[in-house]
Amino acid sequence: MPSLAALALPLAKVGEVGESFFHHRTSETLPCQATDKLFCFDWAKENIGSYGTPTLQHIELVVFSVLAGLAIAFTLALVAHRRRWLRGPLLGATGVLYTVPSLAFFFLLQPITGLGRDTVIIVLAAYTLQIIYRNAMAGLANVPTSVRDAARGMGLTDRQILWRVELPLATPEIVAGLRIATVSTVAIATLAVFAGGGGLGQKIYTGGGLTFKTNIIIAGAIAMLMAFAFDLILFAIQRFTTPWRKARET
Amino acid sequence: MIGALPPLFLPASIGGAIEFIVEPQSSNVTGGKKVGGLEQVIELTITQLELTAIALAISIAVALPLGLYLGHRGTGELLAVGLGNIGRAIPELALIAFMAAVIGVGLLNVSIALAVLGVPPILTNAFVGIHQVDRASVDAARGIGMTEQEILFKVEMPLAVPTLMAGIRGATIAIVATATIAPLAGVLTLGDFIINRNVYGPSGVLAGAILVALLALALESLLAWLQRLLTSRGLRLSAA
Numbered sequence: 001m002p003s004l005a006a007l008a009l010p011l012a013k014v015g016e017v018g019e020s021f022f023h024h025r026t027s028e029t030l031p032c033q034a035t036d037k038l039f040c041f042d043w044a045k046e047n048i049g050s051y052g053t054p055t056l057q058h059i060e061l062v063v064f065s066v067l068a069g070l071a072i073a074f075t076l077a078l079v080a081h082r083r084r085w086l087r088g089p090l091l092g093a094t095g096v097l098y099t100v101p102s103l104a105f106f107f108l109l110q111p112i113t114g115l116g117r118d119t120v121i122i123v124l125a126a127y128t129l130q131i132i133y134r135n136a137m138a139g140l141a142n143v144p145t146s147v148r149d150a151a152r153g154m155g156l157t158d159r160q161i162l163w164r165v166e167l168p169l170a171t172p173e174i175v176a177g178l179r180i181a182t183v184s185t186v187a188i189a190t191l192a193v194f195a196g197g198g199g200l201g202q203k204i205y206t207g208g209g210l211t212f213k214t215n216i217i218i219a220g221a222i223a224m225l226m227a228f229a230f231d232l233i234l235f236a237i238q239r240f241t242t243p244w245r246k247a248r249e250t
Numbered sequence: 251m252i253g254a255l256p257p258l259f260l261p262a263s264i265g266g267a268i269e270f271i272v273e274p275q276s277s278n279v280t281g282g283k284k285v286g287g288l289e290q291v292i293e294l295t296i297t298q299l300e301l302t303a304i305a306l307a308i309s310i311a312v313a314l315p316l317g318l319y320l321g322h323r324g325t326g327e328l329l330a331v332g333l334g335n336i337g338r339a340i341p342e343l344a345l346i347a348f349m350a351a352v353i354g355v356g357l358l359n360v361s362i363a364l365a366v367l368g369v370p371p372i373l374t375n376a377f378v379g380i381h382q383v384d385r386a387s388v389d390a391a392r393g394i395g396m397t398e399q400e401i402l403f404k405v406e407m408p409l410a411v412p413t414l415m416a417g418i419r420g421a422t423i424a425i426v427a428t429a430t431i432a433p434l435a436g437v438l439t440l441g442d443f444i445i446n447r448n449v450y451g452p453s454g455v456l457a458g459a460i461l462v463a464l465l466a467l468a469l470e471s472l473l474a475w476l477q478r479l480l481t482s483r484g485l486r487l488s489a490a
Contacts, residue, residue: 038352095470096467098423099423099466099467099470100463100466100467101426101427101428101430101462101463101466102427103427103430103431103441103444103445103459103462104430104444104458104459104460104461104462104463104466105459105463106459107444107455107456107458107459108456108459108460108463110455110456110459111263111264111456180338183335183338183339184338186339186341187338187339187340187341187342188341188342190341190342190343190344191342191343191431193343194431194444194445200341200344201341201343204343204344204347205343205347205434209434210347210350210351210434211347212351213348213351213352216344216347216348216351217344217348219341219344220341220344220345220347220348223339223341223344224339224340224341227338227339228339231335231339
């Protein structure tokens with residue numbers, strides 16, 4: 001588990017709306033903005049700076065919720081690994097959480113946790129549980145019995161077998177689940193704007209309605225690039241934490 | 251942003267939400283016209299189901315044949331699996347907003363936008379499901395004289411039902427969830443209760459959230475039941 005110190009990202013305040021939030025329409029409307037072209041380069045050049053804070057908020061939402069989701073799902077997987085009867089119910093429960101649409105989820109939580117960033121993180125974390133839990137269980141189940149027997153033969157206790165043999169061998173599946181969960185979370189986090197959670201969604205939708213095309217395209221592109229960047233980082237981690245796989249390939 | 255929407259942070263109660271669903275309530279901004287009530291709830295539910303069904307039908311029509319074909323041939327893995335990975339990264343809100351701006355609003359246009367979300371999971375799962383069918387079974391089928399078409403429909407597809415259905419269920423969850431923000435593109439679904447909260451008030455928002463959640467869970471259960479129905483008896487026995 002990464003330490004909490006690794007989370008020391010600069011915290012952008014949600015709800016803190018700089019001038020960047022409002023389009024720079026105050027001066028004059030740019031020509032390409034007025035003709036409603038698909039993409040207005042002049043506007044983009046002038047306003048690209050206003051995406052900084054929403055992007056940072058978006059990253060925070062994703063990092064916090066995926067880490068929380070990982071901690072919970074990993075614990076659930078360890079518990080269910082020992083207690084077989086828990087597997088079905090846990091899969092069902094995480095499945096229910098996964099099925100509830102995020103917009104509904106935000107407002108179901110509103111009477112309990114209010115709205116804002118914390119609620120968004122709870123909801124996004126809840127979505128990651130199913131994927132991470134299922135992959136972790138599959139990873140643990142795929143450890144060959146012969147390997148387990150060999151470890152036991154060498155005198156390892158159940159606990160040692162879990163931490164030194166089973167979990168390392170299950171790492172590729174666990175990280176694969178983490179990658180899927182992270183990429184989906186980046187996409188879903190655009191909806192955080194409806195719960196007052198900030199993020200890139202606020203460039204796409206304001207209280208009054210949808211913004212114009214250039215804005216939507218830039219925000220959408222940043223979100224997609226962010227998803228691929230996270231995926232790449234996790235892929236690197238996957239390679240780094242399982243050196244034996246690389247050795248076997250060569 | 252937060253300061254601009256005060257009604258959003260008013261507390262709502264379950265009781266108020268149920269009242270909103272059953273009986274039309276007065277609203278602050280509609281000028282005396284009542285909102286909510288069973289009639290409107292049913293109307294919006296039907297629109298959301300309609301939207302989901304059309305979008306799902308489009309994505310199945312596009313993705314399933316292609317996935318089955320590629321899976322049977324064993325080619326195009328990069329396309330089928332790569333598209334699935336890219337599909338997960340599409341931000342729903344940006345997609346709806348962009349499609350509304352480019353192809354326009356309305357039931358069919360929004361259905362097409364939603365279908366974009368449904369294609370990747372169905373395509374990937376169709377490919378993987380068919381591709382991972384035991385080659386020995388396929389060889390055996392070929393050996394007893396089945397045509398390629400028969401192999402696909404009578405051997406590979408029945409064996410791949412769990413994976414195929416997992417793709418369709420994933421697509422349905424994504425589509426019905428995103429259909430909730432369809433009111434942004436002019437199609438009034440149950441999400442309207444949530445998005446236009448200054449019209450419907452806190453009770454309306456909570457009612458909308460409850461209804462949307464129930465609708466999604468009901469659809470998911472329906473598909474789970476359908477999956478059991480479609481899975482051949484032999485497979486169910488071997489799984490048990």
